[in-house]
Amino acid sequence: MTILQYKKNQKILGFERRLLSSRFIQSIRIVVLASLVICVAPLATNAEIPKTELEQKSQITPQKPIDSAKQEAYKKALELSQEAMELSAQGTSASQQQAIAKYEEALIIYRKLGDRQWEAITLHSIGMAYDLQLNSELEQPQKALEFYQKALTIVQKTQDQDFEATILSSMGRSYSKLKQPQKALNAYFLALQIYQKTGAHFQEGDTLTEIARFYN
Known part of the structure; x- marks a missing residue:
């Protein structure tokens, strides 16, 4: 691999990390907010909280909190995604293989949760791990395309x-x-x-x- 190719791969990996990081942060916020809802909900039943004029007019219906099992599943999947992202950033063939294994674990969870967005992100990340190796002889672009196509099919449905x-x-x-x-x-x-x-x-x-x- 030439220096130019190496720099290009690092640029692409940098974009992937930014993409995953932004969506990772969004998902962490969702999990944290869900935790707060679960913690605050019992308090609401024991104390009468006066409604503001805005709440009275709009008659806001509180959202159903995420159940604890689902919350833990998201937490585990996000941890695996973060670990995979960090391994992928190391750029070695060994770390990429380890990253793929982590992504595949996360993928199973996202599918069980029915989260199509994160399923697509993870499929794309697996494809990139096959596509971007420090040693170009170890790259598997055909394998990468299989995962890209699966991710594309999902994303086109979610628009x-x-x-x-x-x-x-x-x-x-x-x-x-x-x-x-x-x-x-x-x-x-x-x-x-x-x-x-x-x-x-x-x-x-x-x-x-x-x-x-x-x-x-």
Whole structure:
């Protein structure tokens, strides 16, 4: 692997960490808020809390708290995702294999919970672990594509356009490694259309750069 390829992989991994970190933080907030609801709920039954004028007018119905078993499952899955992300960041072949194992454990939990968003994120992360190895001879772009495609199918149903474009870009990279330029270009152009539609100018620029490589 050249220095240029190494730097490019690190850039991609950095984007993955930012993506996972933002969604990890969001999910942690959900779990923490759920804990607070569970803790505060018994107090509400023992003390009469006066309603504000706004509450009286809107007649707010409190949300049903997440049950403790589900809360613990989310906590475990998020811990596995965080550990996998840290292992993946080390960049070695051994750490990537360990990361894949952690992601697969988390994937089982997310599927049991029926959380399609985190299922898609984890499938994409597994694909990246197969796709981005320090030693290019150990990369498995075809294996990566299998996971990218599964993630893409979910995301297209949930209509998460930003993440859909991210997956398409990853697929473009894998097709390029497999010497399938037309499929790579098709994936990049689909991603480009989404970036232009959503106004993601930084990602749009990166995608245009990738496309330009095919015409040099």
